[in-house]
């Protein structure tokens with residue numbers, strides 16, 4: 451579409467503005483921070499909420515962030531713009547985000563766009579902990595938004611899997627899975643007792659999806675007059691082109707299991723061969739977030755955007771896994787010959803028996819290898835695989851249709867230039883090419899481990 455006279459480009463929207471981002475040190479957040487500074491050169495500043503740990507203070511974490519290879523193009527082309535990335539010490543779990551009063555004042559006076567991406571993405575964190583980060587953290591960010599003098603838009607990064615009780619997920623708000631008061635009551639009475647917790651989850655697969663669903667409702671009900679966008683990504687995977695082709699820095703999500711499969715270390719998965727595998731490259735989620743903040747800020751209603759590929763460019767689990775295995779064969783990296791995948795839907799007891807059998811075989815094989823002085827890894831791999839499969843089983847055997855008409859419409863409204871720089875239309879993904887890009891990205895950025903890659907892969 452040709453841009454008309456009154457069209458304001460995406461970089462123009464960010465010109466002179468100051469943005470506050472949470473989760474800026476995470477997989478998606480890093481890409482967001484880099485893209486914003488790189489592709490919106492007239493941006494004023496970006497404040498990044500960073501939590502200190504006992505091992506690293508805020509400045510050390512900022513250094514680690516900027517040392518990431520994804521900042522190479524900025525360093526080469528406009529190194530002075532790295533100074534626009536300003537750390538703010540804080541913690542989503544703490545009252546008022548644990549902000550220093552002087553930092554809070556700066557945020558209140560200067561910021562006009564808030565992007566809240568920070569979360570715990572571990573599927574099975576204790577409910578109390580997941581509530582603290584994903585629910586109360588969102589509450590604290592919204593409280594700050596209400597104090598910000600010139601807020602133009604608030605963007606909340608949710609997940610497409612917050613509503614898996616439905617088969618078709620539209621770009622609308624759904625009722626919460628539980629009443630928040632009841633959730634706190636359950637935590638108070640039963641602590642982390644699994645049985646009681648699973649009752650309150652009310653059909654949600656884990657504490658992550660549950661707390662993200664509650665946070666979505668919190669956002670929808672409490673944004674007041676602040677124009678608000680909720681982005682719901684499906685499974686975020688390696689970048690197609692940006693910030694680097696194939697960029698990925700975590701084994702979470704689909705990456706770990708695809709890698710094991712490509713190596714022929716995983717040949718059987720619970721799943722249905724007709725299930726849609728809804729992957730969305732990280733650059734698409736990042737671009738949609740930046741586009742949405744720029745273009746969906748005039749309505750006082752919440753705009754929901756499903757950042758998903760399955761409804762407009764579907765590929766099945768079986769098809770994508772085959773494409774990925776073909777690349778492994780082409781690159782000759784598979785540990786065992788003929789990587790392939792069998793999908794079937796076993797009972798949980800059958801899955802357990804199979805896994806224990808495979809672990810025993812792997813243990814025996816390791817024992818023999820050790821006798822011959824060879825490196826052993828099969829038992830470790832099988833155990834890891836079992837825990838990944840257990841946590842992903844629910845998502846592999848079911849299939850959802852995440853509608854994304856609004857995302858496609860938004861993409862169509864962009865000028866040709868904006869659409870080229872901020873592509874967020876999943877129908878443009880060519881899966882065969884992408885499998886190759888993804889595979890090579892895993893090899894380059896995770897296996898060959900450039901310095902400063904995260905090593906904190908969690909269970910999902």
Ligand SMILES: NC(=O)c1ccc[n+]([C@@H]2O[C@H](COP(=O)([O-])OP(=O)(O)OC[C@H]3O[C@@H](n4cnc5c(N)ncnc54)[C@H](OP(=O)(O)O)[C@@H]3O)[C@@H](O)[C@H]2O)c1
Pocket residue numbers: 472473474475476477478479499500501540541542543566567568569570571583607608609610662682683684685686687700702703
């Ligand atoms: N990855 C996916 O496949 C996927 C899919 C759908 C939706 N999402 C959503 O996308 C967003 C980003 O996910 P991601 O994959 O980038 O996750 P991630 O890599 O685990 O990053 C999480 C970010 O949140 C920060 N954070 C966590 N707890 C915090 C706290 N108490 N105080 C301050 N910061 C805290 C982390 O900081 P530290 O560096 O200190 O840990 C990190 O920057 C999340 O909201 C997630 O729910 C992700």
